[in-house]
Amino acid sequence: MLRRLLRRLLGRLVLPLLLLVAVLAPSVPAAGLEDYAPYQPQTRCSPHAKPGTEALGRWLVRRYGGSWGGVSRSCGSGTSEHAEGRAFDWTLDASTKQGRRTARAFLRDAFAADAKGREHAKARRMGIMYVIWDDRMYAAWDAFEPEPYLSSSCRKRAKCSATLRHRDHVHISLTRKAGRGRTSWYAGRVDAG
Template identity: 40%
Template sequence: MRPIPLPRRRVLGTAVAAGLTTTLLLALPASAAAAGPTAPVAAPATVEEPAPYVGQAICDPGAKPGTVALAELLVDHYGTGSVGISRDCSVGGASEHKEGRALDWMLDAGDPAERAVAEDALAWLAGAGPDGEPAYAARRLGVMYVIWDREIWSPSRGWRPYRGASPHTDHVHVSLSWAGAMGATSWWTGVAVRVDTGPCTPDPGPGDLPPCAPGAEQPAPSTAAAAEPQEGSGVPDGDAEAGALAELAALREDSLARLETDGRWVAQLASKDVGITDPLQTAQNGTHVFQAVDVLAESRAALATVTDPAAVSVLHGTDFGRHSTAADGDPYWITVVDAGFGSRADVEDWCAATYPQLDGGELTNACVPRRLTPPHG
C-alpha cells in the first residue's frame, strides 16, 4: 500500500475498501463545513459540458493527479473519512479505479454526522453556478457520476435508483473523466476542456493507444500501463455497469428527441442486450459476452465513422421498425448512423468502405441497412 500524503491533519491508515490500495484518512470532526470547497483559480465564462460515461479502456491503476487532488480537497475541507483510489488489475471486473480515476470516500450512511457530510458535499457538486449553470462544481471537476446510498447521480441525469451489488451505504463513489482525473479541467486550470475523451498518447504507445485528438487534454497513460483492457471475472463491477446504463439511457433520450420515423435508410452498427453472447465479436474483457460497458463502447465507436455526432443515434429495438427484443423481453440497444443514405445499396457501400477489414457474415453482423419506420410488432 502506498499512502497519499496530506498537507495537514494527517493520520495514515490501512485500506478500507476491497482492492483499494491508495488511502487517505482523517478523523471525524465535531461538525462538518456546510459550504463547498473553493476552486484555486477563477472559472472561465463557460465551463465544461457534463461529463459522459467513458469506461475503463486500459489497466493503469496508479492514482492520477486530479483524482488525488479531489480526494485531498474533500478530506481537507470536510475533515472526515478515508479515500481509496487505486484498485489492482487482478481484482474484480472493469472499473475506473483500475485507471486511477475513481475514488471511494468512506462515509457511513447510517451515521447522522457522516451522512450530513456526504449530503453537503453532494449538494455542492450538484449545485448551480453563478448564472444558474447546473452541476457547476461537478462539471468543472470532470465528475462522470456518483453513487451513494442506493442511488446514482450524474451531471446530465440527476439522481435515480441504483441497484448494483453494493448499496454504497458505507462510501461515496466518484468517477472522473480522464481530463478530470489528470487535473486538466477548469477547476484546477481556469480553462474549460473536453471531458468526453479516453486515454490517448502523443506517440505510438502501449497497446497501440490512439493519438490524442485536438482538444484531448489528458496526457498519455504511464509507460508501465498494461496494454490491454483488464480481464477479470468477465462481468464489470456495479459502478461501471451503472454508469454505462445511465449514459446509454441519456443517449437514447437525446436520440428520441430527434428521431424521425419517415422510412429513411440508416446503417445499424450494433444491436445488443446486456449479457448477450455474440460469437462474431469480442467484448472488452476478451470474451464474447457483452455487458453494458461493451454496448456503450460500441455506440461510442460509431462516432468515429462520421463527422457529425448528431448522425449517430442510440435507440431501443422498440423505438422504430419491427420490435426487436431479447429472449427475456428486454429491448435491444441499437446504434444507427444516419448519413443521408438514399437506398439500401448506399448503406451497403458505406458499410463496406467503413469496415474494409470485414466481409461476409462478419460485415453484416457489424453493419447492416435498416429503415427508420414507425415501430410495430
Template identity: 40%
Template structure:
C-alpha cells in the same frame, strides 16, 4: 375495543422489518452558498462528459491527487483509496481500475456523516451563481457518484437506483452488503480530463 385495535397496530408496526431504502435526491438541485464554482462562473464551463474505463492503469493521476487533497481540506469523511484493478470484461472496467475514482468513508447510518455526504453531493450538483447546472462537478470533472444504493452519472438530472442493490425484478433488495451498497462510503469518479488535472477548476483558479 378501539384501544386494543390501536395497540395491535402499534405492535405490528414495531415488529415489521425495516423497509429497504435508497438515497432520494432532489430532481433539481438549488444554489448553495460558498460554492467554489461561483468564482469561475464567467469562464467557459465544461460539458457534462462521461469517460468509461477500459483497462487497469496504476499510474498516479495528478487530478485525483489534487481532488483527494481538496476533499481532505473541505469535506467530512476519510480517504479509503483510489486504485484497484477491477475489470468487468475485455474493454470494460471500474473507474478505480484507471485510478479515476476515490472511495470516501462516510456512513449512512451515522446522522452527521449522512448529512455530510448529502451536503457534498449537493455542492457538486448545485448550479453556480449564473444558474449553470452541476457546475462544480463539471469544473472538477466529477462524472460519477454512488451513495446509499443510488447512482448518478454525468448529465443525469437526478440519481437512479444502483443496480447491485436491485433484485431481478428491479425492486430494492432488503439485504445488501453495506460496502457494495455504498452505505459506508461515497464513491466519486472523475473524467479523464479531471484525473489529468486539466479541467477549469484546476487550470483557472
C-alpha cells in the same frame, strides 16, 4: 474572367463549408464551464492514482471530513475507473447522521448552480462523471438526477453489503481529463504539465 469565375465559385462554397465546420466542430464549453460528462469506462489497466483524482480526494477530506478510502484497485475484476486511477472512494457512513449530513453538504455544493445560474457547475468543472452513495447514482449524462442504484454483484438490496450499496463510502468517478487534473476546477491545484 477567370478571377470572376473563381470568386463566384468561392462565394458558393464558403457558406456550405462554414455550416459544415459548425456542425462537425466539437462543442466548446461556455465561459470555461465544461459540458456534462459522457460515460468513459475503463479501457486499460493503469491503476496508479491520477493527479486530479488525488487532488479531489484530498480536497474532499480536508473540506468536509470523512476519510481517504483510496483510488487504486487491481485490474481484471470487471470494468472500474479505479483501475485507471480516476475513481475515489471517500469514506463516510450512511448509517450515521454525521455521515449523511457530510455527503449531503458535498452533493448540495457540487450540484448547485453557479452565479450565472448554470446548473451543477462545480461537478461539471470537477469533471465528475458520476457519484454513487447510499443506494443512489448521480450521473452527469443524466444531469445528476438521482437514480436508484443496485450493484450488479447484488441480487437483492437487503442481502447486499454496505460496501456494494455504497453506504460506507461515496464513490466518485472522473473523466479522463479530470483524472489528469485538466478541467477548470483543477487550475492552480494540479500541475497539468
